[in-house]
Amino acid sequence: MSSQSGISAEQGLVDFLHAPSQGSQGLRIVTAGVSNDFTSVQLKGAYDSLSQLQSGLTNEPLYIFIKDLQKNPNQYVFVSYVPDSSPVKLKMLYASTKNTLVRQIGGNSIGKQTLLTDSEDFQDVLESKDVDPQQGAAVLTESERADIEISQQQQRMKLGNRKLVSQSDGTPTSLVFDIESGDSTINELLQRFNVVYCKIDLGTEQIQVVDKSNINDPNQLKILPEHPSYTLYRNGSLNYFIYSCPSGSKVKERMVYASNRLGFINHLKGQDKLEFARIIEIGDPDDLELSLISNSSQEEQKQEEAEEASARFASSRKFNKPKGPGRRR
Structure with a gap:
């Protein structure tokens, strides 16, 4: 934090x-x-x-x-x-x-x-x-x-026996809010739905699951526009974590969401055993590049990474400098 x-x-x-x-x-x-x-x-x-x-x-x-x-x-x-x-x-x-x-x-x-x-x-x-x-x-x-x-x-x-979802060590990886996901863990929710929306309720001091849905294509993903949010999206066998902080968000909201982002991610990895293909941070929902969440398998992701590496290598190759005209005698 x-x-x-x-x-x-x-x-x-x-x-x-x-x-x-x-x-x-x-x-x-x-x-x-x-x-x-x-x-x-x-x-x-x-x-x-x-x-x-x-x-x-x-x-x-x-x-x-x-x-x-x-x-x-x-x-x-x-x-x-x-x-x-x-x-x-x-x-x-x-x-x-x-x-x-x-x-x-x-x-x-x-x-x-x-x-x-x-x-x-x-x-x-x-x-x-x-x-x-x-x-x-x-x-x-x-x-x-x-x-x-x-x-x-x-x-x-x-x-004081207040149940916290992660250790209280005051570092950016700590989460100081409880998680409220109903009768199911977030991992279980992601097995039934491929989109889970979460927000922080400052009144109850909880990270709450506020919506769940199933979509057929990344184009159908709708990020909550009215306040910051954490969105979990499962595309095939790959999970994506999207932190959105729209323009116009209150200073207090920005601070609370930013300071609990890593703690929430670590909780999902440690307690819910979730792995993420990408962790994405955006401002407004329109800022999300769909290409970042389009892969649905490890094979597709590896192929994309290989293509990106090849493109970087090609752009970094040095071309031999053309020789100038010979010196006149």
Whole structure:
């Protein structure tokens, strides 16, 4: 999974955090969260005490900035608050947005950084020994820290007995969504149908089989046009995996489908014992080249590969340079 989501902070949030504290001599607490359309990080609220903050917390993740105006009036403690009960998609989104937010606020304005999953732990954060904000920055890159945080969140889900379809190691080969294919496995479905359409339901956090059909020719294959999708097509004895991300797809959809593509493929190979003649990525459905899915047997595929290799060899052959006219005497 990419360690950056492309979501950035609204300027109003940045300005509010940098504005001088008015009147308060204790704590300054500011909360921020990803907007409903997943395009920015917005200011959510401001508090003067931990009790006020804790009373307003839900299972939604938040970025929380806490400044002790007596001990360290120049820097915030930055908390990524991600409750264990938060939806999976939000956990991943907040982890992949954090580094961009910290850069925008500025390293000089942020001291200690930590991840909390329980609202009762905020007091411990304030009482713990301060750490040099630069310490560790030279050891791990921002991308590595984000990947570690994503991995930790996935591991918590695994330890919480949430069934995942693949190991939770935070790598691009991991799948963080369950698969819902009814009473049959996807392999069994492909024995009865030669086209299986799958989509990710962000509400239920599942990869769902949404349609099945039988077609007689690759020309009859219809890719879902309204949102990204995974399409499995069996032509004869060969299977094809098609990942489509139409133009106009939402940023959140693009990120979720792209980050789960390899995990889904590996699950199909490992759990369903499926082999794919080709794995194809396209934008709009019209971008699909039918020649890529036209082979129906290993023999046809080998013949095509041999013809392509022969064509490449022919185009790469060097011709002897014609000799110029002889030198006059």
